[in-house]
Amino acid sequence: MRLLLLLLLTLSLFQFGNAQNQVPQIENVQTSYSDNILNLSFDVIDAENDLVDITFSAGDDGDLELNLDVSNATGDLGTNLTPGAGKSISWDFSNYSGFAPDFRIMITVDDNQPVDFQALANEIDSQELLNFLTAIEGIRHRNTGATQLSSVQNLIRSEFESSGLETTTQIFGFGGYTAENIIGRMIGTADMTNCVIIDAHYDSVFDSPGADDNASGVSGVLESLRVLSGYSFDKSIKFIGFDLEEDGLAGSNHYALNLNPSETTVAVLNYEMIGYYSNQPNSQTIPPGFGTIFPAQVSQINANNNRGDFIAVSADLNSTAISAAFQNAAAYYVPGLTSYALDIPVNSTLVPDLRRSDHASFWDVGIPAIMISDGANFRNPFYHEPEDTIGSLDTTFMAQVVRATTITAAQLAGIRHAATYWEDVGLMNSARSPQKCQFQLSPNPTKEYFRLFSNECAMTDLTITIRDVNGRMIKELQINGSDQEIVADISDLIPGFYSVQISSSNFDTTEKLIVQ
Structure with a gap:
């Protein structure tokens, strides 16, 4: 009996010691202002009652960087503060009152605990992926599937907005069609003008429901967002749904050629078909010339009887560090996932089969990017066919891929065990009349x-x-x-x-x- 009690006590202590520390929460934020003083009240919740650091920053509404002088802000700011209700911050913005200020404000609460990357990876849920797949599957072509295309655009936009992202739509013309790149920005807390992109294209070819191509990729973006939205990051993270990938990468090309010069994209992780898995021999074919360019990888695939049971990560000469980060994340946190790095040792234009998705638009402007793919038509027999449906996909495999990708993005962006709240606050200058005009x-x-x-x-x-x-x-x-x-x-x-x-x-x- 004593031995049983000792074992139970030991197990209890082990479980307690290994329980995931919860990220603090910022709740019930209220803003008001008078006499050029901005007042904020809020509650800080920390499940373990850890001491927290609270910081405040501000910038012009819509600016990439929050760089206004807030050194005169007072209240519950600083290090080693006790969490609880009724926190407050006051900021005298008199120095900016002559500009009819519309401010973007940010509160960050950090309990300085380490991030449990394994627990983060385990949050990726195959059922959530299936739910997204079910909502997205269907012809999403501007001519033959406009209704489903619009529905998926609205889904992406809604997920971005409900997750607290700064959500914008980049609109451009393509023939008679108005294309939409849907962008959700998770604003960084330190290097906010540097960003990591997680993307996928949401359109399909004209006669395919596009479950693998590329509802699987969009589901990956949304599931990565679901998990990462509970944390804060030094850098910003952009989640992007690209339009018109099936039309010569038109959406990502437009984005890459119209970058904000004040923003630096440090890494792009492009989901391109991540759901088809087969452990049957000879289910994976090898593109022509790959045996010469990637001899070690092809040899391993051949030794495994050419089974399509792995994920391929493609990188150009400028992107091998991101590829290595993915391989490390997969090996350490998703050991059940087999991943092959296809680091192109020559100019990527000489390997056209690895340029068939939106990452290539970034390669062409010198931005590091990787394509994460199940191999498309070299594995999936239903590529661009009406049979590309959810029933042919493996959500367990998808979850493994999304776990490795999500960890990679989190590490590249500088994840923090912290909560962030931001808001655009419009403060009408007293010198201005509230007159409403329509033009x-x-x-x-x-x-x-x-x-x-x-x-x-x-x-x-x-x-x-x-x-x-x-x-x-x-x-x-x-x-x-x-x-x-x-x-x-x-x-x-x-x-x-x-x-x-x-x-x-x-x-x-x-x-x-x-x-x-």
Whole structure:
């Protein structure tokens, strides 16, 4: 009996000592302001009641970086603070009050505990992946599957927004179709202008439900997000659903060629078909020439009777460090996953079979990127066919792949055992009237110019500011005097989606503009 009690006590202590420490939570945030003082109240919850560090930062609404001076902020700030309800921060923003400030604020609460990467990996759930797959499967082509395409766009956008991401849509024209790259940014806490991207394309070919190609990849993005959204990161993480991959990588090409120069993409992890698995002999074929370029990997596949039971990770000359990070994460935290690194030792254009997805758009502009893939038509017999359905996929294998990818992204982005809260706070300058105005831009969409007019507000002494989808100012026009109609020349703008801010001493409003 004593031995049984001792064993039970030992087991209890072991379980307690190995229980995952919970990330602190920020709840019930309230903001208010008066006399150029911004006041915040909030609760800090820590399941283990660990002491926490609380920091506050602020920037202009929409800016990539929160770099305003908040050194005069007071309240529950600093290190080794006790968690609990009724925390408060006050910030005197008088130095910025002359600019009709709209601020982005951030609170970070860190209990300085180590991240349990194995526990994080184990949070990836094959049932969650199946749920996403079920919602996404179906023809997602702009001509033959527009309804499902729109439904999946809305799903991605909804998941991004409900996870607290800064969510934007990069719109561009493709023939008569308005394409959408859907972008969700998890804002970093330190190096926020550096970002890691996790992406997948969400479109399909015209006659396939595209379960493996590429509902599996989109499901991977959303499941990575579900788990990572419970943490904070030094760098920002962008989760992206690319449109038009099946049309010459048009979506990712547009994104890669229109990068914000103030932002640095340090790594791209591209999910491209991650659900087809087979342990049957000769279920994996080898692309021509691979035996010469990747002799060790091909030899191992041959020795395993050419079974399609592994994930392939492709990297160009600039991306081998990311590939190595993935291999290390898989080996240590997902030992049941067989992964082969296909590090291309030559210019990637000489290996076209490894350039058939959105990672190649980043390779072409010098950004490190990897493709994570089950091999497409070299394994999946239903590639681009009506039979590419959920029933042919293995969600256990998918979960293993997503675990390795998620750990890789977390390590590259600098994961913290911390919670972050951010909010865009609009503070109307007292010198401005709350007058509401509606303007019309015509034509819209347009190519060369647009006319600006309003039947509600005087067109007197206006500032017109044009910004791209990343919030970067592209052009500013000063209109002095008064006129009933203003014509703005935009012939120098590249095709894309823009915001047009129209402001004066009496109003400030923003309209949307599409340049074709």
